Amino acid sequence: MKKIEFTDKNGAFRIHNPENYSGLYLPLAGETGLKSSITPNLGGDSKTDQNHFLLEPVSIENLHNNRNTRNFWCRIENKGSWSVCGSSAKQEAEKFTKDQDESILEAGFMWQKLTRISKEYEMKAETTSFVTIDGTMEVMMTELTNTADQEQKITPIAAIPVYGRSADNIRDHRHVTSLLHRIETKTYGVEVCPVLSFDERGHQKNQTAYFVYGSTGEGEAPEKFYPTTEMFIGEGGSYLNPEAVRINKDGVPAGIKLQGKEAAGGMRFAPVTLKPQETVTYLVLAGVSGEKQNIEKMTSAYRTKKQIEKAFEAVKKHWTDKVNVDFSTGDTNIDNYLKWICFQPVLRRIYGCSFLPYHDYGKGGRGWRDLWQDCLALLIMEPSVVRQMIVDNYGGVRMDGTNATIIGSRQGEFIADRNNITRVWMDHAFWPFVTTKLYLDQTGDLDVLLEKVTYFKDLQAKRGTAHDDNWDHAYGNKQRTAGGDVYFGTILEHILLQNLCAFYDVGEHNVMRLHGADWNDALDMAWEKGESVAFTCAYA
Template sequence: MKKKQSIKKNYGQYLPLYNLGQLKSSITPFFGGDIKTDHHHYLLEPTTENDLYANHMSRNIIFTIDDEMYFLNGNTYLQQNDELQVEYDLLYQRVVRSNTLFSIESLSFIPLHDNLELLEVTIKNTSNKNLTLDVITAIPIYARSADNIRDHRHVTSLLNKVEINEQTVLVKPTLSFDERGHHLNHEAYTVSAYSPTTKVNRIITSLEDFIDGGSFNFPKGIYRKDFEPKPGYEVIGAIGFEPFILKPEETATFNISMGIFNQNEDALHIINKYKTKKSVEEAFKHMRNYFEAESSKLSISMVNKDVELLLRWVRFQPVLRRIFGNSYLPHHDYGRGGRGWRDLWQDLLSLILINDESVETLLFNNFQGIRIDGSNATIIGDKPGEFLADRNKIVRVWSDHGAWPLLTTLSYIHSTGHIEFLFKQQTYFHDQFTHYTNKTRDIETSEHILRVHNKPYLGTILEHLLLQNIVAHFNTGKFGFVRLENADWNDGLDMAKNNGETIAFTHFYASNLMKMAEVIEKINRPVRLFKSLYDLIFETIDLKTFFDNVSDFKDTTVEVDATKLSYQLVELYKKRIDHINENAWIKDTHLQSYITDSNVFLDTADTMNLTGQAMALLNETLTMSQAKSVADTTKKLLFNKDNGGYHLNSNYHKIMMDMGRAFGFSYNHKENGAVFSHMAIMYVYGLYNYNLVQLGNEGYKSLIMRAIHPDAHTVLGIPEYFTDKGVGKYLYLTGSASWLLKLLQEQVFGITFYYGKLTLNPKLVREDFINHRASIQTFIHGKLIKITYINLKNLDYGAYKIDKVLYQGQPINIEHTKIEGDIEVYLDEL
């Protein structure tokens, strides 16, 4: 299922490309974007949002036709009226640029296993006369760390060593040179070009020679053949071909590759695999088959074809997030790669849905990042389960971090029935930080594993979960809510460290205590805990004493009766909910979300933050009447259907230095009141928890319909947020994708598991059905199953029930029958 569109203007559209190796890139219909393996190895110059409109330092080919220059990227005065057609799919870009003289069709993708991006370009003479062509690639080779974009930019060019081998420019800098230290470089950066139509007659490697006193728009050196490779200069892959004549309706094809190879790879051998059109076609087919198979692991048919296409891409967004982290797409231009603690757990939600075989291992490894004081490591290594001490000896605590692991773990346990996972034993992260990172100590170990008597201390997964949630539960401020610390889910609330409180996540932690009580009651076996945690749970010590005890950890473990432990957790939950009901409501209409560093509740009767409402509904800490009141008020204060749905907060019309940087942003942008997909979808999930289906349906449909709207410029999938103009920003890499998939499977299609037992409780509305059918293909007990709901009477939610379930045409009872293949679920009147 492809997306095709005619491009009239450059709105900064781009597509991510990646493979199963290390290569990842971004590419626009104008061939902007970059190619890299990680933060320190970029083939093309690193790209930010504004660079999407400046394509000089990216992919390009110059076609001189009858003495006039034309560019592949269209950036000449002659090409401003070119027609541009773009086709996107998993995972490639096809562009057709045409005018009265010629058309150029290009295909861009990355082979599944080799670290090079392929660009196949075919030019066709669409005029009625012969055209004389001179063709040369024009691809500047950056070949260094992103740090060097302005730090030692010139000095690092002095490291460049250039080789020409057949039709390939190979750059291998002598050193990796930056403030980390100077090391021998082991990577080679390549640009190659081949054509069956004509032969290479010149290769220019010096950017200075290529420009030759001109400019990127009018390079003057591109026809000269007397330039020799020079070390110590900025490099370009300018591979020129013998001039040739292209008759009307004739075509000429050029295969260009751009790669990054380490010293253990035979770069030229890999490059030569892709010289011919046939080899490119085979690589393309292989890549397409792989991604098509992956997309089938969770596919949804509902509403219309546009929605189906969007959801097909949403399925891949969690994967893209794991590949690209927070650093490797144009809007995501911060950090040095990798993901954050919250990302680890939320991205697993989608892996659980698609029955990924690595889920249990990844989930288990993630628990290695928890400290014995209930905080967690914030620097995540490249390997699963690898956590690092903070390099700058500066660390932050996000108050929500302890809440997410239980949600993900329970999703896994309910999906698989594997409750014994809770009793697997895992280590704890150990570095210089103690007292919820507010104090430090000297440590001698570099392995970052907590030890007692020189042996790693091992606690059960259940102990890790209890630790995080109990510490957060007791880590309260003046008003009795969980301390905001350096921020919660909203990273922009980062200036209320002293007195800030997050009422929103107080709901989450309270709910988690109840969920753990239920799990412990179900397992009905003694639980072992280290002594200080036991004392904190049963309130025989306070949090300060707990932190003092574990700062020099020497605890023994104690056995706790499951019933006793469960009862205590329920009591703590009840006290917290009572406190919320007494202190967090605004005129019984909606909930406070935050307390500022000035000890002031953030909201009034006329203002609202979505997070507080979302966390209450999501965690089911409200009564039904309370939920309806919150839903009605939230729609009144924050809903904007045309702009994508629910805004993150009201406009406070002021900078609030006692809350965070978010309120320095212009309103309706990013964390200050934008329609923020992640929180909006969690809020909608909460609406469905209370069967407020019409409101929930309107909420998520507004978001996806805005993403589909041409004026959103989101290309594919859902963005992180929409601006005041309804334009999607921070494309592809949003945790909201996992939540949208979770919402659709568990709430809209009603496919849920309770300790491995399947139930069906659809909440589809009339408009969700296409020709009376709505279907989802997903994993049920390890098998890929298609479930089709059939609504022959065109009934709306609330007017139907499940009448019968058919497998191979025969009625079955899903409570007593193991589902082995696709099923049809017929709906009929109540």
Template sequence: MIYHFIDNYGTFRVNNPYKISYLYFPLTNKDGTLLSSISPNLAGDIKKDNDRFLTPPATVEDIKNNPLCRRDFFIRTKDGIVYQASKPFPQEYLECGFLYHKLVKENELFSLEILNFIPFDLDAEVMWIKIRGKKKIKITPTSFLPLYGRGEKSLRDHRHVTSLLNRVELKRYGIILKPTMIFDERKHRENTTLYFAFAHHKSLPPLGQFPTLLTFCGEEGNLEKPQAVYRNLKPFKRKQKNFDGKESCAAFRFRELTIRKGEEVNFFVIMGIAEDKQYMYEVFNKLNSQKKIKLYLEKTKSYWQKHLSSLRFDFKNKLFNNWLLWVYFQPTLRKLWGCSFLPHFDYGKGGRGWRDLWQDILSLILRGEKNIDKLILNNLKGIRIDGSNATIITREGKFISDRNRISRVWTDHGVWPLLAIELYLNYSENWNLLFKKIPYFRDHQLKRAKEIDLKFKEGDFFLRTKRNKIYKGTVLEHLLVQNLVQFFNVGDHNILKLENADWNDGLDCAPDKGESVPFYCMYGYNLKRLGNILEEIAKRRKEVELLKEITFLLDRLNHPIDYNNANRKREILSHYLEKTKYKVSGKKVRIETSLLARDLKEKGEWIYNYIRKKEWLKEGFFNGYYDNRGRRVEGKREEKVRLLLQSQVFPIISGVATSNQIKKIITSVNRYLKDKKLGGLHLNTNFEAPYLELGRAFGFSYGDKENGAFFNHMVVLFAYGLYKRGFIEEGFKTLHSIYKMSTSKFSKIYPMIPEYFNLEGRGLYFYLTGSASWYIYTIFEEVMGINFFQGDLLLQPKLTNSNFFKNSIEMELKFQERKIKIIYQKTNTKKFYNPKQVIINGHPKKLKGEIVKIPKEVILSLPPSNVCMVKLLLG
């Protein structure tokens, strides 16, 4: 572990961070309208989105090797020696907290502190440079920030040509870059965006500046040795004609000054992006003094701490508690960032992916956030009538088909919404949500991307009726479409078509004959869960209303078919897709709720029985896939075993795997996927060759990404499934392996769960991973055993002695607009624990079975300002 925590609020330090490569830290505000990354050498980038970068876009190699991606501060002494803030000092440490980044460096002459943060409600990053003298020295300070001022694509496409558009405006306190236009050969547009940087010392402006890279570096110099600094060149105070059309920078020269021993001087650089000058100057006026910046820093720290306070875990261990706090924060970062804009995530172009939307809702529900119903409704607007969906959401309710404009479909996408919505229903009791009416998404993709509508014109992207009216269906109808379509969408082996990939994006080369067993399991699970929901609805509604065309998929209502006949299933789906291809009738039919429930449950049960019979292998695990030649992927081939972790995880979560099969799966996973040195679980065994009939994953080096890495999302889902099915000890070991790898000396990361660990145990792809949502969800629902049902709070902890660092575990959550504090206290030492006594608000209550129920009325009987105290004694 490279860091240590210095308090109980997540603040950590790293000594000599320059000794570790590829570190980076995120900075943003509460709305994610400015996004920065920063590393211990001050590298990274600052942007609003993929089209508006203040500084050059930075990949993970850039933060280590590219000086053009660094913020910097140069200190030139009277005798000509230059000290550079981005370079290592004899002594230094890094301190990070919610949400700031501070470097503290020392040499024999002075100590240097560089603190960066984004104020919680402003679109600007602040860089605070503090110098404290150890001896009397005379210095000339110069700050540096590269200015890019355009979109990511211009990095390689017309880099020089787009620099010709640059126009700079020199101001007393700084510089404004406003390119004349946005260069796009499809249609050039006027640019309205302002890229700015201002600076001050004692609220006074800099002495002058060097507004282009050439004026700063000089003909003979470079960013490692800029002539403006090393030759102490005179800065510019007025704009010169030759400043336009050049690569720009914000390089501010401050006045020469003398620092005495023990004296402290402070410099501030404010850098940001704005759409109008009024806002830009408002930002500067809020940050134009040391006092104002110090106040904003404290407000920003307080904002993030308050944001984190709605759900708290206390395992009585400083390291685990603080690490868990950062994991809990990760879904917030992913909500704000999407899967883009940090140095590893250089493939992203902004927005969040479909799975991200629903996984992040899990943690938002647990946090007690408001307006989740609105979020759910907006997300569901991305569903097409063919059961597929737009893959990227750019903002609430606004979707695009695909980040790379490729017509494709992920076969797993229909699984995720129901998992989140069912949790919300149990948490909120808002069953009316299921009957809210919303439109469907409509674009050029038809019949699950098998056909393209060449006549489609971009408009509002809503599905319409034959009378050209926007069609709206209920939330329930949207969920039914997603899951019913996939029941019939089968390949030659009567298993769900893999289409262009499933959860494993690396399985993207089997669109014709590929099939996915794990997600057919999950659609079976969803169909049964929807059946249960409908049985609950039937108590209040005898009938539900659906689009007429959907009845084609409800064969059990009128003309039952043989589900063992894959061709017949495909015929039904083909008929439905043809009828809904361009528009729908708009006609509604009323269906008896109990009959609809029965239809769904029969379909789900068929999937369970079929997969148990057809896909269980004699080697002791499930086959998960068929490749593009229709061949079974997993099992024993030429004395080598092929096994993928996700092929076992989803049969376990769904309930397809029997208890006896789970025991054999655990044995197989430990034998073939568990790493003896690092203790983690590989995503798959080594196939030892590219596999272009299945996917790109097998072209990656083994141990990276989707080819055998310790891929945390699937590892935590494996732990979740094991807990869910009652394999508590194995669930704990699996979940704990992520914590052990995250905090090991090999991981070389800050506190978090990365997307994956490689063969060396190094963590890669920081912060923006769905595994964090599922880790917190697993701790909450399975380990701590906290569930919601019709307004009541249910407790059924699955704690082992290994979960306890001391004798108790505490947590705080929000439910029914009340704060609830839960204490689990063990009364003895055992391998597993069961409830022995429950005390609610100081009053002992009688236990009834292993599930402790805190009724809604008990919680609501307390004033909103009071804390509901629940203590559960375990033995």
């Protein structure tokens, strides 16, 4: 933590030359909608779920490799071109030399601000990034200041490549799915609406649109657009040295329709002459919408600097208020660090296990353990919501004491495994019991044990050793009685059923059977004879 300078009591911090540190990224997200990650070079990705990625999906190793991501360029007359995030071929080559730009990263919960100063080009850029609270779009506000002693004429160019499809298409039908892209330039930006989606769900008519919009701080529209990768980077070019920037290539106006290409949200603003110390602001919005016709109206609320600044303050307050626990250890660095630890359960609720560069397990959502472990943390920060979460979570328990393993995006939503793969982890009864016990100890709310909730139902039966061939999707995912009515049992009944089934499900040493694994998912090859000493002791 020596490189981190905390700047307040709410986890906000500062790092000098942040691009020099490997694997550094931050989360940007709303309560719903977009889930993004961002680096000091504006790398990372953005998506709503596994099948709808706005930016190309990345894992941790992509962060230092990929350059086809967010960028904002300045062409400075008689000097050359400069990237506000350091993502140019020249700036990349100057890293770790005396010519490297000075840069500072300031960040907090769900936002970052990158300041970069160039002695050579005599420019300063401050780029603030966040996602709106409702998750409809990612916002990038870039403020450019002329630090020279004389006027400078600049041409601003923004570029965000639009991936616009499922993560599955990274290597499966990558080119074919680009042929499905339908691209249109509008007054303020570029919209991409693929005609079909190709992924494991099958071939489906697509209703999702991806967009990159831009404006000046006063709400003026861009001058020209570069709506495809090919048009922006040019023949033999790259996102580190794009033709549109290198030669000030002319773009296309609003109202142009293209198809069958990799898409880019590239746009050029009108040239502007800045006096010494004069600042100009540019705004770039990027998002995903299921209603293409509403994009124009939706983005109009974020078209000026004043609107963006108001939204930014709301975002900072919203997420700071989420972490309503303070620490006084005598060390302010540790106090602030603990704030970020408290923020982690909030991030997992939003991102699940799949949607941050270091957390790329599975295809989205949380696991059974996550539901309950997050409740443990939220008992401290948001106790008022935990009671209903506990009740809803018990709806994932089956009649044989096992539980659903695919968690939906809505609270209390559990989904049948479409691949019918048997998954039974023997520790899964332990976490609901521990969480509920802590809740009871903290609140004394014994009445929660008498709340009634349904049981989950799918093909799996007899603790993963058999299938119920009478079940089908028409039956639904709630256990029914012989008469066809949905069955409800108390929370206490669910707890007893889960734990007694696990207690009596033992191996030859009278230790609870391992099944697919216990908390250590690597212990997954001893289905027949495996037993878990660790969790037998935990239950004890």
